[in-house]
Amino acid sequence: GEREQVDFRTSHRRKDGTSYPVEVHLQYLQGENRRVFLAIVLDLTERVATERELQEAQRTLSTLLTNLPGMVYRCQNDQNWTMEFVSPSCQNLTGFSHEQFVETRQISYGETVMLQEDRQRVWQNVQEALKNRQPFQLSYRIRTAEGAVKWVWEQGCGIFSATGEVVRIEGYVVDITQQRALEDQLRKTERLAELGTLASGMAHEIGTPMNVILGRAELLMRKAPDERTRRGLETIVTQVERITKIMNQLLSFARKRPAERQGVNLEVVMLDVLDVLQERLGKQQIEVVKTVSPQLPKVWADPDHMNQVFLNLILNACQAMSDGGTLSLALHPIDDTVELIVQDSGSGIPEEQLSKIFDPFFSTKAVGEGTGLGLTVVHGILQEHQGAIRVTSVPGQGATFIVSLPIYSEEVRHEA
Known part of the structure; x- marks a missing residue:
């Protein structure tokens, strides 16, 4: 006869009143003389529990993978x-x-x-x-x-x-980008610490004989009978002064004197440094363009250290413009900092060298034209002052150094 089937899930109740899930397979059979219903009931308690556990495991795995x-x-x-x-x-x-x-x-x-x-x-x-x-x-x-x-x-x-x-x-x-950056910074810090220890030990051993050589060379230069001898002695004096300069920069790493901070007007520092470098700027035919925001707030800094920051950054710019150019200096407040921008119109810095520019002894200049320590000194001073420095450059269009320092306030003073 004809046969039909219906499948569905429902729940049954036990004698103790608790319910449990079941799956029902119901068939209807019809013969010539009778009709029969055939029902198969399956207890789904264990299957439903397993399905729920599987769904929970899938949900947990999905959450973990997503997060x-x-x-x-x-x-x-x-x-x-x-x-x-x-x-x-x-x-x-x-x-x-x-x-x-x-x-x-x-x-x-x-x-x-x-x-x-x-x-x-x-x-x-x-x-x-x-x-x-x-x-x-x-x-x-x-x-x-x-x-x-x-x-x-x-x-x-x-x-x-x-x-x-x-x-x-x-x-x-x-x-692991951040981890790599921290590891690189740690290596640089350890290198600077070793460099400072080395500089402290070398300062006396090298400085004393250099002073003797310099003094004798200058004395002989005054007594030299001919121009050729004087030129040779001038070369000795120049190279001794270069060695002395390197040693002084090395000693900046080992300086134990804490920064003596006060409210510092960066415009005054900038003008003082430009006055010192006026002859050099004129000789190299470098035009200086200054932009200073009115009522520029003071920064919380050591004035001598700020003088060194300006001097190194401006000298670095001058060395990048050996054939003349434009030096742009800007000072303006941004949020709770004062920002200094030093921009030159030199040849610029290749992109692959930008990440190394503050490393000790790294220099983009020709041999003999730079120590590779000036920007490292600047970076160290700014870190000590809770400041920051970054550089941008387009090859052929010069480089821009951007310095930020905290504005002087009573709150900053007490925190320090």
């Missing part, structure tokens, strides 16, 4: 890192979405995201680890969708088939 600071992935073992799965947090790390990596595959992690300079090294390291069936850990750089470069750390391992072939790679990638 992880890094990116979890599964990819094919190829140089494009073809993604088969990637956690939603890939958007925060790379700027590209899960859909772009996995569904449409518009973006290749290996080709688009990973910096090409690091790609071959990473591939070789991963393949070596897979060959030995070992997990891998490595650091490299990526470029985000916005064009920013980040340092990342990756840990992963291979998924192998029964025959020992690599079928997939699974791993985790996390942003």
Whole structure:
């Protein structure tokens, strides 16, 4: 006869009054002389409990993957890192979405995201680890969708088939850009500390004989009978003065005297330094353009240290404009700081050198034209004053140094 079936879920009640889920399969059978209903009732208590546990585990995993600071992935073992799965947090790390990596595959992690300079090294390291069936850990750089470069750390391992072939790679990638920056800063700090200790020990050993050489050379220069001898002695004097200058800058790292801070008018400091350098600026045909906000507030600083900051930055600009040019100086308040802008019209600084510009002994100038310590001294002074300095440059269009210092106030004075 005809047969119909209905399936549904409901709940039944036990004798003790508690309810439990059931699944009912109901069939209707009709023969020639009778009609029959066949019902099969299944207790779903354990199945429902398992389903709920699975849903909770999936929800927890989804929350973890979404909120992880890094990116979890599964990819094919190829140089494009073809993604088969990637956690939603890939958007925060790379700027590209899960859909772009996995569904449409518009973006290749290996080709688009990973910096090409690091790609071959990473591939070789991963393949070596897979060959030995070992997990891998490595650091490299990526470029985000916005064009920013980040340092990342990756840990992963291979998924192998029964025959020992690599079928997939699974791993985790996390942003370590800030950690790398802190490590670089720590290395620089340790280097400066070592340099300061070295300078303290060398100052007397080198300074005393240099003073003797300088004094004797100047004496002989006055008594020299011919021009050739005087020129040779002038060379000695010039080089001794250069050595003395380097030693004085080295000693600035080891200076134990704390900054003697007070309210300082940076415009006055700027004018004093320009007055000292007036002859040099005129000789190099450098035009000075000054812009100072009216009623410029004072800063909380050591006046001697501020003099050194201005002197080093302006001399640095002069050295960048050996054939003349324009030196622009600006002072204006921004929020709770005073900002100093020193801009030259020289040849500029290559982009790859900008991150090293404040390192000790690093110089963009020709050998003999700079010690590589002036900007390092400036950076150290500003750090001690809770200030900051940054540099921007376009090659061929000069460089701009921007200094910020806290405005003098009674509150700042008491905090110090």
